[in-house]
Amino acid sequence: MAFHLEFAPVLDLTPELIQATWLTLKLSFSAIVLGSLIGLLATTARSLMPGKFRVFITLYVETIRNTPLLVQLYIIFFGLPVLGIRMPALYAGLLAMVINLGAYSAEIFRAGVESIHRSQVEAGMSLALTRTQVFLHIMLRPAIAKVWPSLASQFILTMLGSSVCSFISVQELSGEAYTIQSLTFRSFEIYIVASVIYLVIALVLKLLLGALGYLLFMLRARSNRVVSTSEGGQA
Amino acid sequence: MIHSFNLQDLLFLVRSAGWTLVLTLVATAVGGALALVISVARLSTHTALREATRLYIVVVQGIPVLMVLFLSYYGLAHAGLDLPPIVAASLALSIYVSAYLGDIWRGAIQSVHRQQWEASASLALTRMEQYRYVILPQSVRIALPPTVGFLVQLVKNTSIVSIVSVIELTRAGQLVNNTTFEPFKVFVTVAVIYLIICYPMSRLSRYLEEKSRVYRDR
Numbered sequence: 232m233a234f235h236l237e238f239a240p241v242l243d244l245t246p247e248l249i250q251a252t253w254l255t256l257k258l259s260f261s262a263i264v265l266g267s268l269i270g271l272l273a274t275t276a277r278s279l280m281p282g283k284f285r286v287f288i289t290l291y292v293e294t295i296r297n298t299p300l301l302v303q304l305y306i307i308f309f310g311l312p313v314l315g316i317r318m319p320a321l322y323a324g325l326l327a328m329v330i331n332l333g334a335y336s337a338e339i340f341r342a343g344v345e346s347i348h349r350s351q352v353e354a355g356m357s358l359a360l361t362r363t364q365v366f367l368h369i370m371l372r373p374a375i376a377k378v379w380p381s382l383a384s385q386f387i388l389t390m391l392g393s394s395v396c397s398f399i400s401v402q403e404l405s406g407e408a409y410t411i412q413s414l415t416f417r418s419f420e421i422y423i424v425a426s427v428i429y430l431v432i433a434l435v436l437k438l439l440l441g442a443l444g445y446l447l448f449m450l451r452a453r454s455n456r457v458v459s460t461s462e463g464g465q466a
Numbered sequence: 467m468i469h470s471f472n473l474q475d476l477l478f479l480v481r482s483a484g485w486t487l488v489l490t491l492v493a494t495a496v497g498g499a500l501a502l503v504i505s506v507a508r509l510s511t512h513t514a515l516r517e518a519t520r521l522y523i524v525v526v527q528g529i530p531v532l533m534v535l536f537l538s539y540y541g542l543a544h545a546g547l548d549l550p551p552i553v554a555a556s557l558a559l560s561i562y563v564s565a566y567l568g569d570i571w572r573g574a575i576q577s578v579h580r581q582q583w584e585a586s587a588s589l590a591l592t593r594m595e596q597y598r599y600v601i602l603p604q605s606v607r608i609a610l611p612p613t614v615g616f617l618v619q620l621v622k623n624t625s626i627v628s629i630v631s632v633i634e635l636t637r638a639g640q641l642v643n644n645t646t647f648e649p650f651k652v653f654v655t656v657a658v659i660y661l662i663i664c665y666p667m668s669r670l671s672r673y674l675e676e677k678s679r680v681y682r683d684r
Contacts, residue, residue, distance in 0.1 A: 297664035298657040299622035301636055306657060309643065310650035387528075394530035398629065405532055418540035426529040426537065433528035 240415040241424055251407030252428055258403055259390040259432075261325055266332025266389065267382070271371075273337035278344060278366055288337070295334035301395050303327045308399045324396030324403075332389045339381050343374030376448035383440035387433050394429075404428060471651050475642045482638030483659050489624045489634060492556045494617065497563025504568030505575060506597065519568070526565030531623050534558045539630045555627035562623065566616055574609035575601060611675035618667045622660065635659060 277288045295303065308323040318326070347370045355365040375382070397406030408425040412418045508519040526534070538561070539554035549557065578601050586600040628637035639656035643649050 293665065294661065297618065297668055298660045299625035299636065301625040302653055302657045302660060305653045310653050313650040391530040394532040405530065412540060418544040422533055422537045422541050426533045429530060429533060430525060430528040
């Protein structure tokens, strides 16, 4: 079996690949920002609102987490127009990703909030902080710091999940790869190239999120510790 | 022939959900066997073996399942190995499972206390025997909740193979939609069937996790 990898026909289409990669990046970035915002709102609502709301949020989280992203995408893109709600493929894809990440991140945030010990909350209350202040400063912030690694992996999964948008003809990286395959017939080569691009994005994203987590949480925790030891020295 | 979504369609969807489960089982069996080898190799004393498996996990976890599927279906066909869709799909899903479970199980093995290794070594067990009688039985308990949790992800990700026209639940949904033109009803039904499969698994995973936490706290 004579078989040679021939990357030239694929690399001739570099501009198309760059454009598609850019779309994947934009799509993933928007989904990550909006999705974690939804997750944060859902967790806040679950903690601060009365019990009735909790049922709805749990329903949302469990339904989304236990059905495939692809089927959610089909319901939004093919199903909603039946009810009169129409949108372009790109926005349908983004909406599906946002709803999906919203549920996953809500669950991650919840785990973080639940890990905060009751005595911390009571201590905050006894210092006459309001419920909202206690939630924001004593529960949420340390909770996010604690679950940051899980959150980071979830963001990477969301980025990888953007490939599913190609199923409804969004020309992001996977969609473009499929098109290039049908133009050049170099299927092995193009999918290797696309996979390498995804891998690079995933690794860079991992590094960036790690650095961001360090800046947001570790650095501050360290400076706090420095302050408290210097106070201790004075006493 | 256009007709409205009826009982026959529903039965077709349920039957196709059977294929979703078959794909899940095959990928779990093949991928799980691979994952066991990977997780042990990942902790091997040979540097080359350790680094090779680490690289494998990073690579597979860094690319979408869809790309793995395209590589094993279109890619291998192009290279002269023309696999039937169902085989290519099983291959792709098994590779996916092997990297994720391999990583989960590596963590489980590592979380067994060092002293267990030292104690079993002092009893003159070989490394193989240490794994067989001391380490693995303990790591299974730690690994079980996240493994069940991952299987939920697997069930959902089998939907991706619909693109190479393996008739599992999602593909069946597309076919029914093509004849009924009732996408909302059809895909919500498909989603409900996935929910019926996945929700009990999610609950089981959480239950196992809580149980193991109680056990550890005691």
